[in-house]
Amino acid sequence: TAKCIAFNREACRENSAVTARPIVYQWTGPREAKLPRAEADVAQFQLIRGDYAWIGWSWNGCSTDPNGIEPTYPTPKILKSDFGTPVDKFCSESNETSGVFTRKYSKAQITLDCNTDTAEFKYF
Numbered sequence: 731t732a733k734c735i736a737f738n739r740e741a742c743r744e745n746s747a748v749t750a751r752p753i754v755y756q757w758t759g760p761r762e763a764k765l766p767r768a769e770a771d772v773a774q775f776q777l778i779r780g781d782y783a784w785i786g787w788s789w790n791g792c793s794t795d796p797n798g799i800e801p802t803y804p805t806p807k808i809l810k811s812d813f814g815t816p817v818d819k820f821c822s823e824s825n826e827t828s829g830v831f832t833r834k835y836s837k838a839q840i841t842l843d844c845n846t847d848t849a850e851f852k853y854f
Contacts, residue, residue: 734774734844735829741778742821742831749820752782768806773842773849776813777821777833785809811851813838 741748755775759766775785787803814836821833829844841850 731844731847734842734847738774738777738821738831738842738844739823742823744820746778746820748778749780751780753779753784754788755779755783755785756788757786765804765806767847769808769849769851770842770847772806772808772811773840773851776835776840777831777842808851811838813840813851 740746755771755778757765757768758771765771772785775783817834817836818832821831824830824832830841831844832839832841834840837854839852839854841852842848843850
């Protein structure tokens with residue numbers, strides 16, 4: 731989407747405030763058994779993260795809901811992936827108008843296509 735493209739163009743700049751400070755990146759969508767865009771969220775997080783970054787839920791509390799049900803926090807399989815350490819200091823757009831952003835890590839190249847909201851993880 732246009733919002734994704736604009737955000738990443740700003741976040742991928744060398745002097746971006748996003749990569750210069752600690753961030754907490756929250757999952758997109760409601761807390762459910764399956765997160766609707768877990769892979770795209772992880773790709774986005776890995777593209778823009780600096781040295782100090784966390785992905786997960788904002789404060790949800792640790793108590794039961796009004797029906798006495800304990801909260802559940804799904805853990806997508808993609809979180810168990812080892813991408814290695816960043817090789818590229820910043821993410822980059824494949825060309826000036828593509829809307830496709832990548833960042834290379836020591837064990838994988840991560841790509842997020844903002845036009846289709848899809849992620850790709852190429853492991854080495």
